[in-house]
Amino acid sequence: MKTVEPAAATPSGRHRSEGPPPRATGPARPPRRNRDRLHGLLMSAPALVGLIAFVGVPFVYAVVLSFYNVRLGSPLAPTFFGVEQYRRLFTDPDLSGPFLRALLNNLTFAVVVVPLQTGLALALAILLNRKLKAIGLFRSLFFLPVVFPMALVAVVWRLILARSGDGLLNSALHTVSLGNWGAFDWLGDGLTAMASIIVLSVWQGVGFQMVILLAGLQQIPSELYEAARLDRASRWQQFRHVTLPGIRGTLVFVALLTSVLSFRVFDQVYVLVKGGGLDEDATRTVMYQAVTTAFDQNNIGQASAITVVFFLIVVVLTLVQRRVVRSGNED
Amino acid sequence: MNAGTGRSRRTARTALALVLPLAALAACGGGGGTGTSAEQGSGTGTITVWAHQGQATEATALQNAVKTFNSSQKKIKVELTLIPDTDYTKTITTTDASKLPDVMEFDGPTMANFVYNKKLTAIDDYVSATTMANATDAIKAQGEIDGKHYGLGMYDSGLGVYGNKKLLDAAGVTYPTGLDDAWTAAEFTAAVKKLAAEDADGKSLDLQENNGYASEWGTYGFAPVVWSAGGSLLKNGKAEGVLDTPAVASALKTFQSWKTYTDPNTDGNAFAKGRVALSWVGHWMYPAYGKALGDDLVVLPLPDFGDGPKTGQGSWSWGIGAATKNGKAAGAFLDALLNDTNVTAMTTANGAPPATRSVLAKSPLYKEGGPLQLFADQLAQPCGDSAITTSCVAVTRPVTAGYPTVTAKFSEALASVYGGADPRSALEKAARAIDQDFSDNAGYRIQ
Numbered sequence: 001m002k003t004v005e006p007a008a009a010t011p012s013g014r015h016r017s018e019g020p021p022p023r024a025t026g027p028a029r030p031p032r033r034n035r036d037r038l039h040g041l042l043m044s045a046p047a048l049v050g051l052i053a054f055v056g057v058p059f060v061y062a063v064v065l066s067f068y069n070v071r072l073g074s075p076l077a078p079t080f081f082g083v084e085q086y087r088r089l090f091t092d093p094d095l096s097g098p099f100l101r102a103l104l105n106n107l108t109f110a111v112v113v114v115p116l117q118t119g120l121a122l123a124l125a126i127l128l129n130r131k132l133k134a135i136g137l138f139r140s141l142f143f144l145p146v147v148f149p150m151a152l153v154a155v156v157w158r159l160i161l162a163r164s165g166d167g168l169l170n171s172a173l174h175t176v177s178l179g180n181w182g183a184f185d186w187l188g189d190g191l192t193a194m195a196s197i198i199v200l201s202v203w204q205g206v207g208f209q210m211v212i213l214l215a216g217l218q219q220i221p222s223e224l225y226e227a228a229r230l231d232r233a234s235r236w237q238q239f240r241h242v243t244l245p246g247i248r249g250t251l252v253f254v255a256l257l258t259s260v261l262s263f264r265v266f267d268q269v270y271v272l273v274k275g276g277g278l279d280e281d282a283t284r285t286v287m288y289q290a291v292t293t294a295f296d297q298n299n300i301g302q303a304s305a306i307t308v309v310f311f312l313i314v315v316v317l318t319l320v321q322r323r324v325v326r327s328g329n330e331d
Numbered sequence: 332m333n334a335g336t337g338r339s340r341r342t343a344r345t346a347l348a349l350v351l352p353l354a355a356l357a358a359c360g361g362g363g364g365t366g367t368s369a370e371q372g373s374g375t376g377t378i379t380v381w382a383h384q385g386q387a388t389e390a391t392a393l394q395n396a397v398k399t400f401n402s403s404q405k406k407i408k409v410e411l412t413l414i415p416d417t418d419y420t421k422t423i424t425t426t427d428a429s430k431l432p433d434v435m436e437f438d439g440p441t442m443a444n445f446v447y448n449k450k451l452t453a454i455d456d457y458v459s460a461t462t463m464a465n466a467t468d469a470i471k472a473q474g475e476i477d478g479k480h481y482g483l484g485m486y487d488s489g490l491g492v493y494g495n496k497k498l499l500d501a502a503g504v505t506y507p508t509g510l511d512d513a514w515t516a517a518e519f520t521a522a523v524k525k526l527a528a529e530d531a532d533g534k535s536l537d538l539q540e541n542n543g544y545a546s547e548w549g550t551y552g553f554a555p556v557v558w559s560a561g562g563s564l565l566k567n568g569k570a571e572g573v574l575d576t577p578a579v580a581s582a583l584k585t586f587q588s589w590k591t592y593t594d595p596n597t598d599g600n601a602f603a604k605g606r607v608a609l610s611w612v613g614h615w616m617y618p619a620y621g622k623a624l625g626d627d628l629v630v631l632p633l634p635d636f637g638d639g640p641k642t643g644q645g646s647w648s649w650g651i652g653a654a655t656k657n658g659k660a661a662g663a664f665l666d667a668l669l670n671d672t673n674v675t676a677m678t679t680a681n682g683a684p685p686a687t688r689s690v691l692a693k694s695p696l697y698k699e700g701g702p703l704q705l706f707a708d709q710l711a712q713p714c715g716d717s718a719i720t721t722s723c724v725a726v727t728r729p730v731t732a733g734y735p736t737v738t739a740k741f742s743e744a745l746a747s748v749y750g751g752a753d754p755r756s757a758l759e760k761a762a763r764a765i766d767q768d769f770s771d772n773a774g775y776r777i778q
Contacts, residue, residue, distance in 0.1 A: 069771055073424050073448040074732075076773065094760050094767075162597040165532055183532075188750055274543040277595055279750050280743065295421070297736045298444075299768070 121209035216250030372657030439645035447732030457662025482648035549742030
């Protein structure tokens with residue numbers, strides 16, 4: 001950790017001389033700017049160290065491991081494998097099939113969940129951003145699912161989505177349709193398995209985004225609405241021209257956060273697969289594949305290759321997303 | 332964001348400079364075995380024991396056994412650590428061999444892996460000949476590698492089909508009385524269909540779907556289908572040609588056809604509440620089923636797919652850590668643990684078939700004429716893990732360090748077949764993946 005300091009203290013004279021010409025304060029100035037730099041780096045050091053220790057090192061380690069045939073708890077020394085793990089991931093039909101399917105599943109999940117969850121969170125936030133009696137109670141109710149661990153939520157939803165006529169959803173539909181709805185296998189059917197995962201994930205996660213957006217909404221000065229009303233702006237116009245610009249930054253943050261979180265989908269798939277009836281192929285995500293490869297099959301090399309590929313894809317997607325969002329922001 | 336690019340580039344360079352040496356260090360940390368070996372020791376002093384924390388009754392039985400042992404003599408003191416069931420195997424996997432206890436429990440199919448990575452030592456030199464002779468053949472088969480024994484269990488396990496006599500009789504279905512007249516797969520399917528026709532929701536079978544098939548239950552519960560169809564999960568370290576035979580594929584096709592008649596059993600009570608007439612599950616459901624159905628409960632063998640009915644076997648076992656400095660004391664503790672008192676207490680607590688001859692003969696559940704005699708009959712005809720013939724019944728899951736891959740791939744194939752995939756291609760895929768893994772690991776040969 002100490003190594004941060006000398007690096008931070010390295011004077012960067014060339015750049016400074018390109019800066020604005022020193023004023024009357026004279027020679028005292030460069031050391032002072034230097035000190036600011038040092039303090040800045042010192043303050044960011046905890047975050048930086050964390051980033052390096054928990055993202056940088058593991059990633060580099062994963063890259064190294066992915067070039068080896070490494071097994072958990074094997075007495076055989078790891079052997080150098082070259083790009084074999086990557087070759088298998090992309091060309092071996094038995095391995096690349098599930099892997100590419102997992103990637104596609106992840107993308108589907110993100111593409112559906114990000115707009116859906118952000119939109120729903122916004123709707124809920126607006127709904128709950130008013131002066132009602134017991135508003136705190138309503139807010140807590142909508143936030144409640146976030147408090148439950150995903151594993152628990154998945155177990156509960158297993159009862160809701162059960163394929164028998166006794167499943168909560170099936171029996172509700174049966175009642176509503178006056179007995180015309182038969183038992184449907186929500187988790188076991190390839191078409192609805194992912195949709196089920198999406199619904200339960202959104203249900204569990206939306207409260208979190210809602211709270212952030214709610215905070216954003218409350219930052220908007222009420223004078224703006226008052227002025228808008230004086231201008232006879234309709235409710236929709238108020239939303240379009242006051243609310244949305246007011247929470248734009250928050251909305252962007254929420255969308256980014258949701259997309260990053262949506263790539264991490266794992267718990268619900270893992271719990272529901274182990275719990276029975278889930279169509280594994282239709283819902284296998286990259287995280288699920290990496291974890292089961294590493295810890296159920298002890299194949300660390302393969303799992304590392306999976307995570308490296310996935311890391312790169314997520315980084316690229318995030319960069320693209322940020323660029324798009326930023327250019328939109330600076331209009 | 333508005334910081335100069337020069338600054339961020341420098342930061343990146345600093346970060347890289349910091350990361351690289353650390354990474355190199357970390358990379359060196361991998362691999363490298365520990366040269367530990369078991370020693371006889373003095374036979375006195377303190378030994379450490381690890382066990383899995385299962386049901387409360389099991390934990391109590393074990394704690395009592397340790398307490399009695401500690402107070403019965405002054406030479407050896409046992410320190411017991413209970414580790415939660417779900418983390419138990421991972422704990423041993425990730426603990427260095429030198430830090431493992433003198434005596435430890437492990438789940439049967441994980442044993443070979445621990446022998447392979449030198450975490451267990453053979454117990455033949457430490458436990459007494461009497462203890463070894465008293466162990467059932469089935470449990471000995473599970474603990475044996477290359478003629479040496481690495482584990483012995485207090486109890487075993489078995490699979491069967493529980494039937495609801497009242498529902499069977501009402502539908503006019505005749506059922507087998509023992510192993511000799513076990514249902515063929517076709518007869519079983521016919522019985523399931525006939526029962527379903529009488530059932531309000533058309534579901535007459537429970538296959539413990541609530542446990543999930545892409546899990547150890549998938550392998551333990553339905554590998555007997557493969558064995559009974561003349562196939563195997565693995566033969567001479569190879570799955571291709573034994574797992575993906577046409578006979579096995581057609582057996583799984585039959586298994587697939589049962590889904591229509593299977594209650595998803597989300598609440599785990601399908602059979603006990605009388606929603607279904609047949610339940611394909613292990614001995615462990617007997618206490619619940621016996622209580623719910625009383626005299627209406629019948630215990631039947633799994634159906635015969637051509638090569639005789641088969642069942643799985645094997646359960647938690649005890650072994651000695653490879654790094655123990657006190658093998659003699661560890662052996663003495665195992666002798667005490669496997670005596671009649673402790674085995675009786677444990678099997679009364681969890682209802683499992685006792686794994687010692689003397690207790691099995693006296694067990695009220697499993698003895699001649701007992702309600703679960705069928706399980707004892709099955710275990711009395713063990714096949715080991717490779718010599719699967721038409722006449723033996725209880726098959727041990729493959730005793731190989733590659734078992735984690737075997738079970739992962741087979742259960743995955745099973746789950747996808749149940750979901751509607753083509754059995755032939757699912758099995759071929761699993762066989763190829765298993766063989767690939769074995770060739771990557773030089774066949775998991777134990778040195």
